[in-house]
Amino acid sequence: MAYTPPGETRKKVYEFVRERILSGSPPTVREVQRAFGFRAVQSARQHLEALVAEGKLVKDSGKARSHRLPELGRVRSxxxxxxxxxxxxxxxxxxxxxxxxxxxxxxxxxxxxxxxxxxxxxxxxxxxxxxxxxxxxxxxxxxxxxxxxxxxxxxxxxxxxxxxxxxxxxxxxxxxxxxxxxxxxxxxxxxxxxxxxxxxxxxxx
Amino acid sequence: MAYTPPGETRKKVYEFVRERILSGSPPTVREVQRAFGFRAVQSARQHLEALVAEGKLVKDSGKARSHRLPELGRVRSxxxxxxxxxxxxxxxxxxxxxxxxxxxxxxxxxxxxxxxxxxxxxxxxxxxxxxxxxxxxxxxxxxxxxxxxxxxxxxxxxxxxxxxxxxxxxxxxxxxxxxxxxxxxxxxxxxxxxxxxxxxxxxxx
DNA sequence: TGACATAACAGACAAATGTCTGTTATTCTT
DNA sequence: AAGAATAACAGACATTTGTCTGTTATGTCA
CATH class of the missing domain: 2.10.109.10 (Umud Fragment, subunit A)
Known part of the structure; x- marks a missing residue:
C-alpha cells in the first residue's frame, strides 16, 4: 500500500474494525491487512496497536479476534x-x-x-x-x-x-x-x- | 467430564455458545472445552459439529471463533x-x-x-x-x-x-x-x- | 541538510486454534 | 450377549493468527 498522510489510513482502519465488531465478528490482524491491501502483517498491527494506545479500541492480548470497542462492556450483553x-x-x-x-x-x-x-x-x-x-x-x-x-x-x-x-x-x-x-x-x-x-x-x- | 445423558450436555453447550455469540465474542473450541471441563478438545468439537449439523449453529470452516447463529428462522442475530x-x-x-x-x-x-x-x-x-x-x-x-x-x-x-x-x-x-x-x-x-x-x-x- | 516521526514492508517465530485418527466408556435396543 | 448410538478421552498435526526484529520510504520541522 502506498504511503498515505498520517492518520488517514488509521481512521479508516478504525472504522473498518468498528464496523466488524458491531456486526459481531471482530477481524483478525490479517483480515485487516487484506482489507487494506497491506503487504505486511505488521502494517495492520501497527494501526491496531496505535488505536488501542489511543483508547479507541481494547484488546485481549494473544487471543484471536479479540479487539473490542471500549464502551461496549455492558451494552452488548x-x-x-x-x-x-x-x-x-x-x-x-x-x-x-x-x-x-x-x-x-x-x-x-x-x-x-x-x-x-x-x-x-x-x-x-x-x-x-x-x-x-x-x-x-x-x-x-x-x-x-x-x-x-x-x-x-x-x-x-x-x-x-x-x-x-x-x-x-x-x-x-x-x-x-x-x-x-x-x-x-x-x-x-x-x-x-x-x-x-x-x-x-x-x-x- | 463424566458421562451425561444424550442431549443434556449438548443443550448446555448450545446455550453457552449462543450466549457468547450474542455477547459479541464467539468462543473457540477450546474455550468450550474448558467451560465444560472436557479433557479432550474433540469432546467440545463433537458437540459443536453436531449443533451445526442440527442447524442450530453455523460456522466458517477453519477460521477462529467462527460459530454464528443461523439468520434463518426465529433466532436472529x-x-x-x-x-x-x-x-x-x-x-x-x-x-x-x-x-x-x-x-x-x-x-x-x-x-x-x-x-x-x-x-x-x-x-x-x-x-x-x-x-x-x-x-x-x-x-x-x-x-x-x-x-x-x-x-x-x-x-x-x-x-x-x-x-x-x-x-x-x-x-x-x-x-x-x-x-x-x-x-x-x-x-x-x-x-x-x-x-x-x-x-x-x-x-x- | 539532518533529526525525527509516521507509514509501510519483509521475513520469521510462537502461540492459539481448527482438525484429524483412533480408543474407551455408557446407555439403549434387540 | 451383541450391536448400535452417543459421550468422552488421548494424542497428534496443520492452519490460522498474534507477535517479534529489523529495514525502507515518506513527510515534517528546526
Whole structure:
C-alpha cells in the first residue's frame, strides 16, 4: 500500500474494525491487512496497536479476534426472551416450552429468565402510547405498585392495564375513555398479575 | 467430564455458545472445552459439529471463533447501532464519530450500517403513540413516502414527524392538535430527510 | 541538510486454534 | 450377549493468527 498522510489510513482502519465488531465478528490482524491491501502483517498491527494506545479500541492480548470497542462492556450483553403472542391467555402462566419467536433485549438491569413478550391486542391503552400490535416486554412478578402498567390475567383473558388501588381494592385502568376500569370480582373469578410492563416496542416497517 | 445423558450436555453447550455469540465474542473450541471441563478438545468439537449439523449453529470452516447463529428462522442475530441522542441536531448528517451509546437491534431486514437511534424530545407525535423520551430507530434514507414517519432536519433542528405531500409540496405533520404542520420554506432554509422511523421503543422501568 | 516521526514492508517465530485418527466408556435396543 | 448410538478421552498435526526484529520510504520541522 502506498504511503498515505498520517492518520488517514488509521481512521479508516478504525472504522473498518468498528464496523466488524458491531456486526459481531471482530477481524483478525490479517483480515485487516487484506482489507487494506497491506503487504505486511505488521502494517495492520501497527494501526491496531496505535488505536488501542489511543483508547479507541481494547484488546485481549494473544487471543484471536479479540479487539473490542471500549464502551461496549455492558451494552452488548443481551438476552433472548420468548414471544408469547400466539399462546392462549390461560396458558400464559404455564412453563414456556418452545415459543414461536424470540426477542432480543439488553439484560443489563433485569434477569432475562423472568422476561417474556406479548403482542398487544386492543386499543385500551392508547392514552399511554400503547397501540394495537405493539410488543410489550414483561417482567414476571406477582404484584405491582399503583401507577405501573401491568399484564393481568382476568378470567381467561390476559390484558394490559394500569394498576391502581382504591380503598384497598385493586382496579385495572385502561387509558382510553371508551373503556371502563376493570374491578376484579371478589367471588372466585381467577385474577392474577402476571408481570409488569418494562418496555414497549413498535415496528413501523 | 463424566458421562451425561444424550442431549443434556449438548443443550448446555448450545446455550453457552449462543450466549457468547450474542455477547459479541464467539468462543473457540477450546474455550468450550474448558467451560465444560472436557479433557479432550474433540469432546467440545463433537458437540459443536453436531449443533451445526442440527442447524442450530453455523460456522466458517477453519477460521477462529467462527460459530454464528443461523439468520434463518426465529433466532436472529443482533446488531449494534449508535445512539445519537446527545449529538447536536445540526451534526446528525455528519459521519458518526464516537457515539456514546449503542442499541441492540435484530438485523434481519435492514442493513445495520444505515441505522441509528434518537431520543424523542417533544410531544408533537403523541397521537402516533410516540412520547417524549421514547427512542426511535431510524433508517437513513434521503426520501420517504407519504404517511411514513420520518426524522427530518429543518434548519438546525432534527424533528420527528409524519411525512405528507400536498400539491407536490412536502409537509411535515405532527400528530397533536396543539402543533402546526411544518411546511419547509422554499428559500434556502436547510431541509432534508434524515431517515425513516422503523421502530419505537419506550422504557418503563 | 539532518533529526525525527509516521507509514509501510519483509521475513520469521510462537502461540492459539481448527482438525484429524483412533480408543474407551455408557446407555439403549434387540 | 451383541450391536448400535452417543459421550468422552488421548494424542497428534496443520492452519490460522498474534507477535517479534529489523529495514525502507515518506513527510515534517528546526
Amino acid at each position: 443481551s438476552h433472548l426472551i420468548p414471544m408469547l403472542g400466539r399462546v392462549q391467555a390461560g396458558e400464559l402462566t404455564t412453563a414456556l416450552q418452545d415459543p414461536g419467536d424470540y426477542l432480543l433485549v439488553q439484560k443489563t438491569r433485569f434477569d432475562g429468565r423472568e422476561l417474556f413478550a406479548l403482542t398487544v391486542q386492543g386499543e385500551s391503552m392508547l392514552g399511554a402510547g400503547i397501540l394495537p400490535g405493539d410488543t410489550v416486554i414483561v417482567r414476571r412478578q406477582p404484584a405491582a405498585r399503583p401507577g405501573e402498567i401491568v399484564v393481568a390475567l382476568v378470567g381467561e383473558e390476559a390484558t394490559v392495564k394500569r394498576y391502581r388501588q382504591k380503598k384497598g381494592r385493586v382496579e385495572l385502568h385502561p387509558e382510553n375513555d371508551a373503556f371502563e376500569p376493570i374491578v376484579p370480582r371478589e367471588d372466585g373469578e381467577p385474577f392474577s398479575i402476571l408481570g409488569k410492563v418494562i418496555e414497549v416496542r413498535r415496528n413501523l416497517e | 443482533s446488531h449494534l447501532i449508535p445512539m445519537l441522542g446527545r449529538v447536536q441536531a445540526g451534526e446528525l448528517t455528519t459521519a458518526l464519530q464516537d457515539p456514546g451509546d449503542y442499541l441492540l437491534v435484530q438485523k434481519t431486514r435492514f442493513d445495520g450500517r444505515e441505522l441509528f437511534a434518537l431520543t424523542v424530545q417533544g410531544e408533537s407525535m403523541l397521537g402516533a403513540g410516540i412520547l417524549p423520551g421514547d427512542t426511535v430507530i431510524v433508517r437513513r434514507q434521503p426520501a420517504a413516502r407519504p404517511g411514513e414517519i420520518v426524522v427530518a432536519l429543518v434548519g438546525e433542528e432534527a424533528t420527528v414527524k409524519r411525512y405528507r405531500q400536498k400539491k407536490g409540496r412536502v409537509e411535515l405533520h405532527p400528530e397533536n392538535d396543539a402543533f402546526e404542520p411544518i411546511v419547509p420554506r422554499e428559500d434556502g432554509e436547510p431541509f432534508s430527510i434524515l431517515g425513516k422511523v422503523i421502530e419505537v421503543r419506550r422504557n418503563l422501568e
